[in-house]
Amino acid sequence: MTDDSNDYWKRNLIVCVFGSFTTIVAMTLLLPFLPLYVEQLGVRDHAAIVQWSGIAYGATFFSAALTAPLWGRLADRYGRKLMLIRASLGMAVAMSLLGMAHDIWQLVALRLLAGLLGGYASGSMVLVASQTPKARSGWALGVLSAGVMAGNLVGPLIGGLLPPLIGIRNTFLMAGGVIFFTFLATTFLIREAAHAFNGKTRKAGGGWAQIPDKQPIAAMLATGLLVMFATMSIEPIITVYVAQLVEPTRVTFVAGLVMSAAALGSILSSSHLGKLADRVGHWRIIIACLFAAAALLIPQAFVTSSGQLIALRFLMGLALGGLLPCITSVIRHNVPETIVGGILGYSVSAQYAGQVLGPLGGGFVGGHIGMRSVFLGTAGLMAAGALVNLFVERRRSQSQ
CATH class of the missing domain: 1.20.1250.20 (MFS general substrate transporter like domains)
Known part of the structure; x- marks a missing residue:
């Protein structure tokens, strides 16, 4: 790692902590009001509401788990910053569309899409791990991990406060707007060493x-x-x-x-x-x-x-x-x-x-x-x- 990359790792860390926090908040804020939204979308039976709420909530994490290795490999080949740009823009679009769902199938499909297009927090781990000096990597990753856990803690709290004030659909739109700021910060503030991805890196295989x-x-x-x-x-x-x-x-x-x-x-x-x-x-x-x-x-x-x-x-x-x-x-x-x-x-x-x-x-x-x-x-x-x-x-x- 050169001095050039060292000059920017702290700024990269700050943006990654903010971006990971906002995207995790967006993924978890629907917990308190998800059953209400499912009912608004036409599901009436109590047991069905509980079942569909579980399916919709788990869908994001299911698709995220399946695609995390793929995004990691693409980050190795084409750049970690590019994957963060993709994830933040994808999450901004997916969260905004969640506020426009008209039936339960659209909700589940959009939750799957959020997991498929997301992965900002995991992508941040890759970028911070690779760009931070090894002697400081434990501290930097600890700070990033704190941001992720704070998102998991704050998300449901925000989800309990906002819908009564601005409505469920507007809550999703606001979350999408906040993540769009993450997209802008990622695009213009994060810097990745250009030499990190040469021809040899692009040809690298799966890894094991x-x-x-x-x-x-x-x-x-x-x-x-x-x-x-x-x-x-x-x-x-x-x-x-x-x-x-x-x-x-x-x-x-x-x-x-x-x-x-x-x-x-x-x-x-x-x-x-x-x-x-x-x-x-x-x-x-x-x-x-x-x-x-x-x-x-x-x-x-x-x-x-x-x-x-x-x-x-x-x-x-x-x-x-x-x-x-x-x-x-x-x-x-x-x-x-x-x-x-x-x-x-x-x-x-x-x-x-x-x-x-x-x-x-x-x-x-x-x-x-x-x-x-x-x-x-x-x-x-x-x-x-x-x-x-x-x-x-x-x-x-x-x-x-």
């Missing part, structure tokens, strides 16, 4: 054959899936679990606090843990955070008050905050520059898979075995993940 040691990459893909699985596994049971701890009138409020606590902890810790990882090593932080999360999951199964659960989820969020930036850094340091985008695309897909499998696994285990088993089972998986990473890291160190 070019990775000298595949075991660390496989470990990072599995760890990314595991992190999202652990984060999302309690989502289906949290309201029922909280109902055992508080009076009925406070259930939904406390459940919201519990869900937000982990995200808030991750936002606060991600940049600090990333900075620490730049000094002590990314593998050490990954292993320590996995063990810490496993240890914090166990007492969550035996809490006797909502305050205990909120505090433990917050502490768990602090532990989880350092994982995704460190995973990205390890991948960047262990694959050739010409294929880093494609491999990070697979990492994003693995994380989306965790977001899908977490609620499915948590709901199944909670319904058939018991809610405490969700926490204990997830703790076991996190501990196993820490042991696997410890084994891979020691093997890698011995071979060097």
